[in-house]
Amino acid sequence: MIPRWGGKEAGLLISQGAFLMLRTYLSLVVARLDGEIVRDLVAGNGRGFSLGIIKWCGIGGLASYTNAAIKFLQNKVSIAFRTRLTRYMQLPINGNPAETLVASLVSHTRHDPRPDSILVLILLAFSGKLKAVEGRHEGEFRGLHSRLITNAEEVAFYGGADLEKVFLDNGFKNLRLWMEGIYKIKIRYNMLEDFVLKYSWSAFGYLISALPVFLPSWSSRRDDIFHNVIPQRGEQGRMKDFITNKRLMLSLADAGGRIMYSIKDLSELAGYTSRIYTLVSTLHRVHADAYLLSRGTQPEPFSLSDVQGTLQKGFDGVRFEDTPVIAPSFFPRGGEKILEALSFVVQPGEHLLISGPNGVGKSAIARIVAGLWPVYRGLVSRPRCGGMDGIIFLPQRPYLSGGTLRDQVIYPHSEIDMQEDGRRDHDLMRILEDVRLSYLPEREGGWDCRKEWKNVLSGGEKQRMAMARVMYQEPRYAFIDEGTSAVSSDVEGLLYETAKDRGITLVTISTRNSLKKYHTYNLSLGLGENGTSWNFERIGTEEEKKGVERELQDLREQLSNVENWRRRREEIEDELSRVWVRRAQSSSELPPPQYRLSGEGLETAAAAEDPLLRAK
Numbered sequence: 001m002i003p004r005w006g007g008k009e010a011g012l013l014i015s016q017g018a019f020l021m022l023r024t025y026l027s028l029v030v031a032r033l034d035g036e037i038v039r040d041l042v043a044g045n046g047r048g049f050s051l052g053i054i055k056w057c058g059i060g061g062l063a064s065y066t067n068a069a070i071k072f073l074q075n076k077v078s079i080a081f082r083t084r085l086t087r088y089m090q091l092p093i094n095g096n097p098a099e100t101l102v103a104s105l106v107s108h109t110r111h112d113p114r115p116d117s118i119l120v121l122i123l124l125a126f127s128g129k130l131k132a133v134e135g136r137h138e139g140e141f142r143g144l145h146s147r148l149i150t151n152a153e154e155v156a157f158y159g160g161a162d163l164e165k166v167f168l169d170n171g172f173k174n175l176r177l178w179m180e181g182i183y184k185i186k187i188r189y190n191m192l193e194d195f196v197l198k199y200s201w202s203a204f205g206y207l208i209s210a211l212p213v214f215l216p217s218w219s220s221r222r223d224d225i226f227h228n229v230i231p232q233r234g235e236q237g238r239m240k241d242f243i244t245n246k247r248l249m250l251s252l253a254d255a256g257g258r259i260m261y262s263i264k265d266l267s268e269l270a271g272y273t274s275r276i277y278t279l280v281s282t283l284h285r286v287h288a289d290a291y292l293l294s295r296g297t298q299p300e301p302f303s304l305s306d307v308q309g310t311l312q313k314g315f316d317g318v319r320f321e322d323t324p325v326i327a328p329s330f331f332p333r334g335g336e337k338i339l340e341a342l343s344f345v346v347q348p349g350e351h352l353l354i355s356g357p358n359g360v361g362k363s364a365i366a367r368i369v370a371g372l373w374p375v376y377r378g379l380v381s382r383p384r385c386g387g388m389d390g391i392i393f394l395p396q397r398p399y400l401s402g403g404t405l406r407d408q409v410i411y412p413h414s415e416i417d418m419q420e421d422g423r424r425d426h427d428l429m430r431i432l433e434d435v436r437l438s439y440l441p442e443r444e445g446g447w448d449c450r451k452e453w454k455n456v457l458s459g460g461e462k463q464r465m466a467m468a469r470v471m472y473q474e475p476r477y478a479f480i481d482e483g484t485s486a487v488s489s490d491v492e493g494l495l496y497e498t499a500k501d502r503g504i505t506l507v508t509i510s511t512r513n514s515l516k517k518y519h520t521y522n523l524s525l526g527l528g529e530n531g532t533s534w535n536f537e538r539i540g541t542e543e544e545k546k547g548v549e550r551e552l553q554d555l556r557e558q559l560s561n562v563e564n565w566r567r568r569r570e571e572i573e574d575e576l577s578r579v580w581v582r583r584a585q586s587s588s589e590l591p592p593p594q595y596r597l598s599g600e601g602l603e604t605a606a607a608a609e610d611p612l613l614r615a616k
Contacts, residue, residue, distance in 0.1 A: 012073055023070065026059060036048070064192075140175075144171045153395060154398075156372055315383065320378065323342050323377060353516055355524055362525055382477075396481040398463055400453040409431065431472055432468060434471055435495060482510055483508070497518070
């Protein structure tokens, strides 16, 4: 991350230092020349004054180029460090690294109401377009990161980190190339702006001031000019020294002001540096799995420094051995236990349904298998790779990336990967036919159509698109987290049967009991008093059949009482209608209800006759 002496950044810094020294030298030359011009003007030395104006304009051109080069190198150094830092940790630096042309132009227009503002207004139209395009590239680049942050878990489940990195690299490349082009254009405008505002107008002012001296016929006070105003030689020297020292003191005061302002800039830089250091150190700690505590302290149970479990990759199946499900917390605090030690094995062809109420840790099992959550205790085994002949995860919220319709089906692969695998568009069409989405290419305008797919597809279409990705990759195992909740039951059954026919072992997370017929085992979560117990059993056992029969018997008994409940509701409605009619006909209040003593205390006569009212 730190540039070397022979790197590009070091060369830019050395060049900028050289230009800063050149500007300091030119400031001394300009101050001395300013005094000489004023001296010749007061003395009426036309030859010396003309030579001074020529030198002024020449030095002004060199000084304008120097100032523009310093700004250009500053922008180049900024974007070079930003590029290096972005490539190092694949995250953008906060803030804009360069000043914008529009800001400088607007500031000159506000504070310099002179004729050169016409030039500023001429440049403003072109610079506005540059700023608009730059803002669009910045917005697209930040939008890529916002989308990635919002869908980080879904991208991790799909294993799409490499493809998302390509998107980020391309977005930053487009932004960097555009900003470098703007800097090359700005150096010419900065030269012209600096020369016009600092030197051309000063030369013009000197010429106007020299008219009464060198053209006395234009002035009505020619006698005062030649007999009273022109000072002696010693006064001319003192005038030169005064003007020179005045300009140097003004430059010194300006430098002191910059130093005072730089304190604020250094404070902001320290804040940014602290944030970046915290981010970089955290990333290093995560990649190295090093959460170290200070000496003499013990880690809290189930904290990130107390990970003692093992995640094994290369097992033909999914296995949990005495593994508690723990929701991780921020370091160094300990996590929260969701489930007790979990143990089960899923072999090829043995489909598993994970069921239970909301918030009992169903999705947490998928996160542990995918490696998103640590294995604090025990052993978790899974296939080695993702995708074909491996394992794939469908998150609860479908993720649709940017790109074409083809990219949505083959995600996280690219079109080049698809062609290398020997797949073509007609193969993708057959997959869409299997998931009942064959109408999408014609409706949306072909495979190469680019849209914001998360806003185009409906909820059911998004889930079927996720199932299409499963069909495309053809893994041995697939974790499906509520992947068909927005799909009709007939299409849902078709999707599960198609996946099973392709040899995919399904691990489904759902609250629908109707999915049991597509699975071999059922893992029930949220049992026990605390909701941390679980039960793993084979679907279709005698005990399960008895439980289903008891549930059906309860439903039959409830259905047999429907007519009685309906008849009683009509009686209550009739009684209420007669009460309100009687109340309307008579302004007197109704008599209080009659109470009588029962085994449970006082109750009304109506409640004694009505079991529903008695229950209330």
